[in-house]
Amino acid sequence: MSSVRVPAVKVPTAARNAWNLTLGEGLEPYQPTPPTVIHEGPHRTLRKYDVPAGGNHDAHPVLLVPPLAVPISCFDLRPEQSLAQHLIDTGHAPSVVDYGTISFADRDLGFEEWIDDIIPAAIKRVSAEHGGAPIDVVAWCLGGTMTLLSAAAHPEQPIRSIATVATPIDYAKLPNLVPLRTAARFTGGRVTTYGTKLMGGMPAPFVKLTFRATAFQRELKKPWFIARNLGNTETLARMESIERFMGQMPGYPGRLYLQLWQRIMLRNDLAKGQLVLGDRRIDLRRVDKPVLAIAGTGDAITSVPAARHLATVLTGSPGIRFETAPGSHLGVLAGPGAPEHTWPHIDVFLAEQQAAARA
Incomplete structure (x- = not known):
């Protein structure tokens, strides 16, 4: 029987990686882009990323808006996968x-x-930090939804443009929701409603489990993936950063999750260009800012058709651009391919807003 020879140079690296992943302190420490807190409050702490000495202190302001139930590290996953650092560099x-x-x-x-408080207050404060200049907003997933709704409800905000990444609008075009929407026709959605009320929301463990379930095949293949890449520190470090990100996920507030479930997931309000909250109707046609929407072609949470529908409902926008890029739900924003495929779309869009403002 012939034996398989493993290159000697790989053995120390593989052994070191195996130790760091299991009993050690990890493959690489988290190195966030340094921020300074400019305002602190419940669910509204505003952090401004530091511009290095000699950097462009007159650079145009950009506000990053995350969705609920994720940490802000989605914009700053690793030094090589940090949209925040990329914006500073550009x-x-x-x-x-x-x-x-x-x-x-x-x-x-x-x-x-x-819609009425946290996001408008953040936009106003960032604008004030830059002499009252209108700001560009870049948002991921539900962060894009909330930003668009806030812009529609309060069009007087100092917003110059909005860029969304992996933001679904037509929830009927989300394959993962089909079983839930079908079951809700028979239950009236009461199972989810009762459970959410009992728990006071969607607790962090459920959010983490749901996120993992969307990549079920990846979870099943993880042991083999680790074994196959024990000698590749960079690949394992990327995996480790995703695990760290998922480990920090908070939950959803109960009332908001019920609104999301009943009005957006089941009744598909956004696909009709609105969101109904009690007696109030927020009309997305009132968004009067340029909008860029980017969808990931490998996204198991936000399908391309679900995101593309944004161009149908934002009839009041002076300019809408829709782009696709390779990547999963997180990968299209901060994966290893994002600097090459996703971020250039944002760069071009922001440059166009700056040029239009100067003109």
Whole structure:
């Protein structure tokens, strides 16, 4: 029987990686882009990423808006996978709004708190930090939804443009939701409603489990993936950063999750160009800013058709651009291919807004 020879140079690396992944302190420490807190409050802490000495302190402001139930590290996953650092390197001054942890005590918070208060306040403060200049907003997933709804509800905000990444609009075109929507026709959605009310929201463990379930095949193949790449530190470090990101996920407030479930997931309000909150109707046709929407071709959470529908409902926007890029739900924003495929779309869009402002 012939034996398989493993190159000697690979053995120390593989052994070191195996140790660091299991009993050690990890493959690489988290090195976030340094921020300075410019405002602190419940679910609204505003952090401005530091511009290095000698950098462009007059750079145009950009606000990064995350979705609920994820940490702000989605914009700053690793030094090589950091949209925040990329914006600094390309002459922008990025800030990010941090919602912090969500607990049972926050169960009464709804979309209104983000649409009418948290996001507008962050936009106003970032604008004030830059002499009242209108700002560009870059948002991921539900962060894009909340930003668009906030812009529609309060068109007087100092927003220059909005870029969304992996933001679904037509929830009927999300394959993962089909079984839930079908079951809800028979139950009236009461199972989810009762469970959410009982728990006061969607707790962090459920959010983490749901996120992992969307990549079920990847989870099943993870042991083989690790074994196959034990000698590749960079590949394992990318995997480790995703595990760290998922480990930090907070939950959803109860009232907001019920609104999301009943009005957006089941009734598909956004596909009709609106969101109904009680007696209030927020009309997406009132968004009067240029909008860029980017969807990931490998995204198991936000399908390309679900994101593309944004161009159908934003009839009041002076300019809408829709682009696709390879990547999963997180990968299209911060994966190893994002600097080459996704971020250039954002760069071009922001450059066009700057040129139009100068003209």
